[in-house]
Amino acid sequence: MQAGPCILRAVRPSDFKNLSALCADIKVRDIERYTSEWFGRTSNIKVVARPRSVHEVSDVLKYCNSSGIGVTVFGGNTGLVGGTMAERSEVAISTEFMNRFLEIDVSSGIATVETGLILQNLQERLAIHHLTTPYDLGARGSCTIGGNLATNAGGINFIRHGPLRAHVVGIEAVLANGDVLDLMSKSRKDNCGIDLKQIFIGSEGTLGIITKARIHCPSLHQYRSVALISLKGDFTSTVLETLKKAKETIGESLSAFEFIDGEGAELVGPLPSGMDPKYSGFAVLVEASGSASVSDKIENFLEQLPDSVEGVVGSDLESMSKLWHYRELLPVKMASLGHNLKYDISLPQRELYKLVEGIRLRYANRPDVLKIVGYGHVGDGNLHLNVALDPQFERNPSLESDMSHSVYSYVSECGGSISAEHGIGRDKLEQLFFSKPTVVLEYTRALKKMLDPNGILNPGRTIL
Numbered sequence: 506m507q508a509g510p511c512i513l514r515a516v517r518p519s520d521f522k523n524l525s526a527l528c529a530d531i532k533v534r535d536i537e538r539y540t541s542e543w544f545g546r547t548s549n550i551k552v553v554a555r556p557r558s559v560h561e562v563s564d565v566l567k568y569c570n571s572s573g574i575g576v577t578v579f580g581g582n583t584g585l586v587g588g589t590m591a592e593r594s595e596v597a598i599s600t601e602f603m604n605r606f607l608e609i610d611v612s613s614g615i616a617t618v619e620t621g622l623i624l625q626n627l628q629e630r631l632a633i634h635h636l637t638t639p640y641d642l643g644a645r646g647s648c649t650i651g652g653n654l655a656t657n658a659g660g661i662n663f664i665r666h667g668p669l670r671a672h673v674v675g676i677e678a679v680l681a682n683g684d685v686l687d688l689m690s691k692s693r694k695d696n697c698g699i700d701l702k703q704i705f706i707g708s709e710g711t712l713g714i715i716t717k718a719r720i721h722c723p724s725l726h727q728y729r730s731v732a733l734i735s736l737k738g739d740f741t742s743t744v745l746e747t748l749k750k751a752k753e754t755i756g757e758s759l760s761a762f763e764f765i766d767g768e769g770a771e772l773v774g775p776l777p778s779g780m781d782p783k784y785s786g787f788a789v790l791v792e793a794s795g796s797a798s799v800s801d802k803i804e805n806f807l808e809q810l811p812d813s814v815e816g817v818v819g820s821d822l823e824s825m826s827k828l829w830h831y832r833e834l835l836p837v838k839m840a841s842l843g844h845n846l847k848y849d850i851s852l853p854q855r856e857l858y859k860l861v862e863g864i865r866l867r868y869a870n871r872p873d874v875l876k877i878v879g880y881g882h883v884g885d886g887n888l889h890l891n892v893a894l895d896p897q898f899e900r901n902p903s904l905e906s907d908m909s910h911s912v913y914s915y916v917s918e919c920g921g922s923i924s925a926e927h928g929i930g931r932d933k934l935e936q937l938f939f940s941k942p943t944v945v946l947e948y949t950r951a952l953k954k955m956l957d958p959n960g961i962l963n964p965g966r967t968i969l
């Protein structure tokens with residue numbers, strides 16, 4: 506069964522006029538922002554619709570569905586897997602003007618928002634009520650709540666709060682045919698049969714466009730403390746042992762546990778304390794937060810580590826953000842070297858770093874491979890393996906497919922996932938079978954066929 510675009514046609518000049526009657530803001534000029542990805546690719550978007558209401562979203566979708574035009578769902582465009590990359594000529598629906606913070610119930614901590622709202626703006630509004638979002642990520646200044654929900658975003662506090670989908674109380678979603686599904690429950694506890702909203706969370710805009718959401722938001726902890734430490738030795742006896750100690754000593758106050766390997770640390774530059782990353786093996790960032798002081802917990806944790814371990818602690822905003830900046834700078838520095846092959850995978854923790862070592866052994870001596878770095882949310886078993894290619898060389902498809910095969914075969918053997926938090930988009934589509942059995946893929950296609958029979962929503966992405 507085919508779920509992909511079977512009857513889609515290219516956008517015509519007459520579509521502009523017709524769409525303008527349905528949505529007040531339709532753009533065909535100056536749309537580069539919608540056609541380019543942050544690492545250089547361009548997408549074949551011809552028209553951008555910027556609706557201000559769910560009715561406009563519904564009308565535009567109805568039109569595209571009955572005319573057989575593909576639609577790209579557009580949030581903050583910060584994705585890493587080509588989710589906004591339209592191959593054929595398409596209409597983009599951008600949620601940027603549907604960005605209102607609608608309501609907050611301070612006693613339950615449930616916030617109601619339109620999904621074009623930027624994550625950081627939501628965090629600022631919540632902070633007034635001593636609340637925060639149950640997830641956070643480096644792209645907070647540009648990513649939207651809709652994009653976060655569509656990809657079931659992971660990020661840096663997953664270790665504390667678990668998956669975003671567990672905190673979603675309700676959503677409003679518009680289907681390909683324009684039907685609006687009101688799944689906006691007000692109760693977090695709701696066992697009225699099948700929880701339909703969950704199929705829209707993480708399906709990357711392929712089943713419907715999420716226009717509104719109710720999210721359960723935890724308290725913003727007044728006390729926070731961050732330690733950045735440098736560890737020498739092998740991954741298991743250093744990083745994993747330190748993770749174990751952090752869980753034992755910091756307990757329920759542990760809110761992040763991130764690692765960067767020596768190659769990555771060397772690229773970012775000297776650790777803020779002046780520790781030399783070259784000899785450090787691994788840099789680990791640990792964050793504790795709570796409603797009472799957590800400094801003693803961080804101190805206690807550091808005391809449990811071997812004497813040879815060097816570390817620096819930040820407890821005021823400026824020093825904490827300096828330490829976080831060190832971690833968040835790594836993907837930016839990697840991108841500046843040249844094209845990156847990005848693998849965002851989850852693995853059992855003991856198997857996680859063996860992959861980086863294996864890939865290094867196999868590919869590091871090639872002249873076109875510039876740098877191989879392993880880092881990520883190790884507390885969640887989530888590795889970001891980034892391979893920077895030397896821009897002096899032409900891209901080599903056989904190297905890329907060979908490497909991708911090595912990585913994903915290993916992930917599959919270990920029972921991991923080929924996408925821990927970034928989603929599938931266009932880039933991981935062909936690799937889906939490494940993580941999903943054929944029968945599961947067939948039922949997923951059947952679901953897509955039922956909700957979007959003409960295959961207009963994000964064609965060629967996420968669902969094989």
Ligand code: 2HG
Nearest residue numbers: 585643836847881889891
């Ligand atoms: C991070 O954790 C992001 O920094 C980006 O998920 C990872 O660029 C990457 O590979």
Ligand code: ZN
Nearest residue numbers: 660881889926
């Ligand atoms: Zn990440």
